Amino acid sequence: MVQFDNRQWQAKLKIVYYGPAVGGKTTCLQAIHRATDPERRTKLYSLNTASDRTLFFDLMSLKLGRIRGYELLIQLYTVPGQVQYQATRKAVLAGADGVVFVADSQVDRARDNVESLRDLVANLRSHGMDPETIPLVYHYNKQDLDPLIQIEDLETMLNPRKRPAFPTVATRGNGVLEGFAEICQMTVMSVADRLGVAQNPKAVERLAEQLRRSLKPLLGGGGTEDVSGDIVVNRPPRKPEAGKEEAPLSAEALVDEAVQANVAMTDMSSTLDLLNRSLQRQLRRLSSLHELLRDLSMEKDPKNILKMAMKTAIQQLEVIGASLSLISGTEGLRPLLLHGFKKDPLLANPKGAERAARLMQELKPLMVQLGGDEEDPDLEALLMEAGFGSAIWIPLVAYGRPLGLLGAYAGSDRSPLEKEDLELSSILAASASIAYLNVRSRRKLEASKV
Ligand SMILES: Nc1nc2c(ncn2[C@@H]2O[C@H](COP(=O)(O)OP(=O)(O)O)[C@@H](O)[C@H]2O)c(=O)[nH]1
Ligand SMILES: [Mg+2]
Incomplete structure (x- = not known):
């Protein structure tokens, strides 16, 4: 109907x-x-x-x-x-x-x-x-x-x-x-x-x-494209005996197949549901990025710029810990903002601090999770000790110049941070770095005029 x-x-x-x-x-x-x-x-x-x-x-x-x-x-x-x-x-x-x-x-x-x-x-x-x-x-x-x-x-x-x-x-x-x-x-x-x-x-x-x-x-015709990937066939695993026509199913077997078919359909619908949710999340993230960029362009205080970026990172990555450190003169990275802990787990650990210094030279983001591929056993040990399950570290860079490091730490009770989280953090870090450097330069310029 x-x-x-x-x-x-x-x-x-x-x-x-x-x-x-x-x-x-x-x-x-x-x-x-x-x-x-x-x-x-x-x-x-x-x-x-x-x-x-x-x-x-x-x-x-x-x-x-x-x-x-x-x-x-x-x-x-x-x-x-x-x-x-x-x-x-x-x-x-x-x-x-x-x-x-x-x-x-x-x-x-x-x-x-x-x-x-x-x-x-x-x-x-x-x-x-x-x-x-x-x-x-x-x-x-x-x-x-x-x-x-x-x-x-x-x-x-x-x-x-x-x-x-x-x-x-x-x-x-x-x-x-x-x-x-x-x-x-x-x-x-x-x-x-x-x-x-x-x-x-x-x-x-x-x-x-x-x-x-x-x-x-x-x-109008057409129909030559290959759409085989777009056809979903669900069939039960049982095979008919070779050379024999498949016998009709008994009522009981039919009910059995119906249940299986239902399971297959439910499976498909839950796949769609997951996809839908992931899209919703991406949309939410895009709109929060949009908001952040707008706010960044209005902000005049450099520290507020970093605060806003870190807050967005915490919300959108759904992490329980975050830190933002800046390079200060010859002393290397100094923590400026902390969330969820009193000491930056990375910088507080000698091996971690060493790794952080290397990150600032390589200027490449890093993602580590417990039980990952063990490429970074020191960092995994550090996460374990601090009670986190995964983390992302992104160097803050503007116009090729290293400014600092943003760290985000997810709890061990949730699924580890993933590639999309790394992408989001990279965009966040890049926009905040440029806004930060611009505002700071402008301040210096204004101060020198006075
Ligand atoms: N030669 C020929 N075979 C056809 C034609 N239409 C369907 N078939 C074949 O007939 C068989 C049964 O087709 P299918 O669409 O599964 O029939 P259904 O049971 O009505 O769904 C398949 O092997 C088809 O390839 C047709 O127009 N010509
Ligand atoms: Mg048919």
Whole structure:
């Protein structure tokens, strides 16, 4: 059933590819996936049996642009064709807004087609949907094979209401996109009233025109790019015995597979969730950097500049300790700001102080974690002793001139600092160093004028 999400201004339409086993439903989705703009589609998810037959469904979504303010999201599903997966077919069909019936045109599949269509009609009725009115399009697939049932005969057998029908060769994509465009048109028009345009013939025509325009790029061909990495197939680890057709699953085994499939889906969704969270964090960091840069450009006191940079580092790296030291004359690094401890763990330790001096010569950032690759056993020992799990040290440099050192120390109870943290600290350190040196020079200049 078309779903409107008013908060996101999204209208979701569900189109199901139905038909006998091995007729080419999955292949149709692959062809559509290949031909569509990666910016507008999701991955193609497949949940398969061990021998690569569709077990539950294939699924991909596609954005078809905006219509009356709503973003149109088309969700494409296939069903498993094998007779015994009746319950799964029925479940996938629930809430469908449109159906593409993929018939296998080979002579010996005539009965399977008729049976599958009967099964479709029964399942639609059981969901309270009307087979006579639901948007429906036919594919007469495998037109490249021989011997075939004549198109007229297929029409008589399967399409008494003369719905749109397309001879197709799904493996080459022939006819598949045309059929897809047709079912999209029919499905969107069938929910036009719910999009708020049904009463007005002009608005309906405009809607149809808009759809034609968003579907047109799909029909222009293309589809030669390699998208294999964008297809996700989940199949259980069991292999069918060599040379044997895979036996249909018992009800019990099916439940077992369902649970596994669910786990796979949950896994995917949690991957997305993680990605989402990491993006959110990056966004937060960008905006805090933006704020810091703005504040730095307004600040006139050099010490405040260093304070602001250190505060941002503590917040954004989520560390419990931080230190900022400056090079003072011949004495080397002297601590200026400390957070979370009374003595800088690095400078307070003789070996640490030595390492710090080397860092100021190399002018390269350093990241160390407990149980890391042991490149810096002295620093690891130092972290352990001070009760930290990881740390980053970044030399403060402006116009090639070493100014000091920024250190950030994360607790041992959290995941260690990582590459992105190092990048963020480097940007922080560089901007603060330049701002610091500028303000200090300006002060000196002003003092000399007085
Ligand atoms: N020759 C030929 N083979 C096809 C065509 N469409 C699909 N196939 C093949 O038929 C087999 C079953 O296709 P699939 O899409 O998995 O069928 P489904 O069970 O309906 O999802 C696969 O080996 C496909 O490569 C077609 O138009 N021509
Ligand atoms: Mg399939």
